[in-house]
Every structure is written in structure tokens, then in C-alpha cells.
Amino acid sequence: MSGFMTDLLNYAFLQKAMFTSMMVGIICGVIGCFIVLRGMSLMGDAISHAVLPGVAISYMIGVNYFYGAVVAGVLTSVGIGFVSEKSRIKNDSAIGIIFSAFFALGIILMAKAASSVDLTSILFGNVLAVRSADMWTTLAIGTIVLLTVIVFYKELLVTTFDPTLAATFGLPNRLFHYAVMVLLTLVTVASLRTVGIILVVAMLITPASTAYLLTDRLPAMIGLSALFGALSAVTGLYVSFNYNLSSGAVIVLAATAMFLLALFFSPKQGLLWRSMRTSSNRKAVRNGN
Amino acid sequence: MAFALEVKNLHVSYDGKEVLRGISLSAPPGRLTGIIGPNGAGKSTFMKAVLGLLNADCGTIRFNGKTLREMRKRMAYVPQRSSVDWDFPINVRDTVLLGSYPALGLIRRPGKTEKEEADKCLVKVGMEDFADRQIGQLSGGQQQRVFLARALLQHAEFLFLDEPFVGVDASSEDVIIGLLKELRDAGKSIFVVHHDLSKGTAYFDDLLLLNGRVVACGPAVEVLRPGPLGQAYGAFGGPVAGEGVNQ
Numbered sequence: 001m002s003g004f005m006t007d008l009l010n011y012a013f014l015q016k017a018m019f020t021s022m023m024v025g026i027i028c029g030v031i032g033c034f035i036v037l038r039g040m041s042l043m044g045d046a047i048s049h050a051v052l053p054g055v056a057i058s059y060m061i062g063v064n065y066f067y068g069a070v071v072a073g074v075l076t077s078v079g080i081g082f083v084s085e086k087s088r089i090k091n092d093s094a095i096g097i098i099f100s101a102f103f104a105l106g107i108i109l110m111a112k113a114a115s116s117v118d119l120t121s122i123l124f125g126n127v128l129a130v131r132s133a134d135m136w137t138t139l140a141i142g143t144i145v146l147l148t149v150i151v152f153y154k155e156l157l158v159t160t161f162d163p164t165l166a167a168t169f170g171l172p173n174r175l176f177h178y179a180v181m182v183l184l185t186l187v188t189v190a191s192l193r194t195v196g197i198i199l200v201v202a203m204l205i206t207p208a209s210t211a212y213l214l215t216d217r218l219p220a221m222i223g224l225s226a227l228f229g230a231l232s233a234v235t236g237l238y239v240s241f242n243y244n245l246s247s248g249a250v251i252v253l254a255a256t257a258m259f260l261l262a263l264f265f266s267p268k269q270g271l272l273w274r275s276m277r278t279s280s281n282r283k284a285v286r287n288g289n
Numbered sequence: 290m291a292f293a294l295e296v297k298n299l300h301v302s303y304d305g306k307e308v309l310r311g312i313s314l315s316a317p318p319g320r321l322t323g324i325i326g327p328n329g330a331g332k333s334t335f336m337k338a339v340l341g342l343l344n345a346d347c348g349t350i351r352f353n354g355k356t357l358r359e360m361r362k363r364m365a366y367v368p369q370r371s372s373v374d375w376d377f378p379i380n381v382r383d384t385v386l387l388g389s390y391p392a393l394g395l396i397r398r399p400g401k402t403e404k405e406e407a408d409k410c411l412v413k414v415g416m417e418d419f420a421d422r423q424i425g426q427l428s429g430g431q432q433q434r435v436f437l438a439r440a441l442l443q444h445a446e447f448l449f450l451d452e453p454f455v456g457v458d459a460s461s462e463d464v465i466i467g468l469l470k471e472l473r474d475a476g477k478s479i480f481v482v483h484h485d486l487s488k489g490t491a492y493f494d495d496l497l498l499l500n501g502r503v504v505a506c507g508p509a510v511e512v513l514r515p516g517p518l519g520q521a522y523g524a525f526g527g528p529v530a531g532e533g534v535n536q
Binding site for chain 2: 151164
């Protein structure tokens with residue numbers, strides 16, 4: 001551990017990696033809460049995969065991959081909405097059709113894009129290769145995402161909890177749906193370097209689900225989720241640096257470990273206490289008879 | 290005198306099937322009105338169309354002579370219990386506080402004043418001891434009382450409740466109907482989708498009997514007669530006034 005701390009103080013690349021991955025952990029945790037509560041986990045997976053062609057085209061025309069990714073993400077969510085609303089295709093099938101098409105297109109375009117771009121690092125992330133530009137992009141995106149959530153917290157809460165009530169308040173549910181999609185795309189872009197496209201969905205839904213098992217209040221859920229996200233990011237960075245393992249994969253496994261702990265030992269929802277309660281109830285009933 | 294609710298030639302369809310066929314009615318203000326009719330009569334659809342929650346094919350709707358857009362902040366709606374995510378991480382007090390949002394507008398947060406008012410509304414429905422409970426841990430009747438507290442916090446002039454007595458214990462039902470009558474006496478116009486004919490005259494001043502169209506509309510005692518009921522429910526085997534028709 002002390003070796004890691006010395007390295008952290010000495011190496012700028014490690015500091016960048018640490019700062020970026022913590023920021024990613026926090027914003028994934030925050031947006032993840034809304035994704036989980038809106039029942040859009042599959043949508044999160046879809047959008048993150050679907051940004052690939054946007055990233056490829058950005059490389060081809062030489063602009064920041066941020067722009068291409070946002071366009072691809074928005075097109076995907078509009079496309080999914082269009083197919084599921086205008087045809088008899090169910091929502092989950094529409095998601096599967098559209099995002100795999102975008103992802104496939106992305107793979108082909110990436111092959112055609114400049115050879116300097118490494119598909120593997122986009123798919124799986126490589127936090128130790130984070131450059132200053134990536135760090136600033138992540139910081140900018142993080143600021144936008146957190147400010148949006150703070151400013152529109154009330155509206156996000158009511159459109160997530162009870163869209164019908166939101167509609168009677170005159171709130172545009174559809175607009176908020178697409179706003180959440182845009183935020184989701186931004187968060188995916190911010191996570192490209194750290195966990196990569198394939199695993200970012202885990203950073204969105206695992207810390208949020210862990211927090212969901214531990215609290216009954218949304219503000220606490222968001223705070224815990226951000227904490228778990230940041231904690232998994234730091235743990236993942238430490239382990240992957242010391243043992244030379246894929247950073248994205250380790251980060252995700254760290255988040256999963258926390259989830260499993262909560263699943264079994266959460267004071268209210270924990271499976272262990274639940275089964276103990278059930279068996280003691282059964283005993284009481286049996287003895288009563 | 291302007292009517293509280295005036296509907297003209299309202300048509301609504303789902304997937305090409307017409308559910309409401311030319312609804313027209315004029316409801317005077319300060320009345321407690323029950324909306325009754327057989328299953329599939331379009332009771333909830335009517336309520337949702339009036340509140341702009343689904344698109345009507347055609348028709349005009351006016352509240353005190355004004356459009357929904359002008360009057361939106363004076364409406365409160367209590368949806369069917371089945372439409373709510375009861376596992377959502379929110380407690381009773383925060384659920385009631387949602388009722389302060391329309392008045393706050395964008396960006397402004399509920400403050401101390403709103404929180405105190407929310408607690409007062411909880412006292413009115415007798416749920417002050419449950420303020421910190423997660424909403425899924427309440428009984429059906431308690432959940433409905435919390436929703437009514439939220440509607441109270443909205444200070445609405447119009448209240449719309451969709452099947453508020455389904456899965457609700459008798460004491461909660463008494464609390465709710467008592468409060469609705471108080472609100473009516475304070476001049477509010479209240480509309481309740483309801484399926485139990487037995488309470489028709491005890492609970493409501495007026496009744497709107499629907500079956501895809503308006504079968505009858507007026508004072509409860511005049512609507513709950515064999516003639517209109519036979520038309521709505523079918524002449525044979527249909528329930529007569531005084532008998533419940535639970536689904």
C-alpha cells in the first residue's frame with residue numbers, strides 16, 4: 001500500500017488515472033441511480049455500446065470523440081423509441097436490435113479509422129493511459145452531469161417516481177427521458193478510458209443497486225452510490241496497477257464485491273437476515289401449534 | 290354561472306378502438322361527483338382525458354370556462370394505487386412534499402414552510418406517525434391517505450381520484466370520504482372514479498354514469514334508478530341500486 005502511495009505522489013500519470021477514475025465512479029454512481037429506478041438498465045447497456053460508431057467517425061474526421069459519441073447516443077435512444085412506439089416490437093427487442101446494429105457498425109468503422117486508434121482500449125478501457133485531455137473532458141462532463149442533477153433534482157425525482165403525477169404537473173416526461181439519455185451518453189464518454197464501453201453498464205447499475213439495498217431515501221441512495229462508485233474505482237486502480245490487470249475489469253469486480261456484501265448483509269434487505277427471520281417465524285409458528 | 294367542468298363532444302380511442310364516444314356534460318362547482326359504470330366503460334379513461342394525460346381524438350374541456358393549460362396548477366390527481374412503484378426509495382413525508390412542486394416551479398426547492406405544511410396535511414389524514422416510513426411499508430388504506438395528503442398540499446380547486454377505495458380498509462375509507470366532504474364544503478369540485486354502487490347516494494352529491502357514452506348525469510338519487518342503470522349495465526342480470534358490484 002505504501003509503495004502505491006509513493007508512486008501516486010511521484011507519477012503524474014497515476015495521479016491523472018486516480019482523479020479520472022474517481023470522477024467516473026462518482027458520476028456513474030449518480031446517474032446510475034436514475035437509470036436503475038427508471039428501469040432502464042438495459043437501455044444503459046445499449047447506449048454505452050452504441051457510442052462506438054460515433055467515436056470512430058470522430059477519429060476519422062479528426063474531432064474530439066466526445067461529439068461523435070453524443071450524436072450516436074442520442075440517435076440510438078431516438079431510434080429505440082421510434083421502433084418500440086411505432087411498431088408492435090416490444091421495448092427490450094427494440095433495444096437489442098438497434099444497439100447491436102450500432103455496435104456492429106462501430107466495429108467496422110473502427111477498423112477503417114486511423115490505425116493509431118486501439119479498439120481494445122475503447123472496449124475495455126485502460127485507466128493508466130489516461131491523458132490530460134481525457135482528464136479534462138471527464139471533469140467537464142462530470143461538472144455538467146452533477147450540476148444538471150442538482151438543478152433539476154425535483155423534476156428528475158417526480159418524473160422517475162411517478163410519471164403520471166409529473167404529467168398532471170405539466171412536466172414533459174419525454175423531454176426528461178431524453179435528457180437522462182443524453183446524460184447517460186455523456187457519462188459513457190467520460191468512462192471510455194477507465195472502464196471501457198463494454199463494462200460501463202456495470203458502473204452505472206452495480207453501485208446504484210448496492211445503494212438501493214441499503215437505504216429507503218433517494219438522496220442517501222445517490223450519495224452512497226457515488227461513494228461505492230468512487231471506492232470501486234480507487235480499489236480497481238490500486239489492484240490493476242500493482243498486479244498489472246485490466247483496470248476496467250478489476251473496477252467492475254470491486255463494485256460487484258460490494259454489491260454481494262449488501263445483498264447478503266444489508267440490515268433491511270439482506271438475504272441472510274431475511275432467511276433468519278423467516279426460519280425463526282416458522283419455528284415460532286411450529287412451537288405455537 | 291361558469292360550470293366547474295364543461296366537456297363537449299369528447300372522443301377517445303385506444304389502438305383504433307373507440308372507448309369514449311362523444312361525452313358531453315356540465316358539472317356545477319362545489320360538488321362531490323362519483324363517476325360510475327361497468328368495467329371497460331371508460332371511467333379512468335375519461336378522467337385521464339380530462340386531465341390531459343392521454344390524447345383525445347376530439348372534444349373541448351373547460352374548467353371554470355378556462356383551458357387545462359391555464360388551470361393546471363389548480364388540479365390535483367390521485368392515481369390508481371396499482372400505477373405506483375411502491376419500492377421507490379421515498380418516505381411518506383417526501384411523497385407528500387411532491388405536492389408542493391407545482392407551486393414552487395422550476396429549480397426552487399421545498400423549504401421549511403413547505404415541510405411544515407406537509408406535516409399538517411399528514412395530520413389531517415391521520416398519518417403523522419408514519420412520516421418517516423418508506424411508502425411500500427404502508428397498508429393500502431394508508432397509502433391512499435398519503436396520496437390524499439399530497440393532493441391537500443397542492444391546494445387544488447379541482448380534485449380527481451381514480452378508484453381511491455380499492456383495497457382500502459373501512460376506517461381509511463371513512464377518513465377519506467370525510468375529508469372529501471370537508472373539501473367539497475370548502476367549495477372544491479371533486480371527481481371520484483368508483484365502482485361500488487351501494488355507496489352511491491351516501492358518498493356523492495352527483496353521479497356520472499358512463500358506458501362509453503354518458504348514460505345519465507345529475508343528482509345521485511336520480512341517476513341510481515333502474516332505468517339508467519339497466520341501460521348502462523344491461524337490463525338483465527344488472528345490479529340494482531343498493532347492491533355492490535365488486536369486480
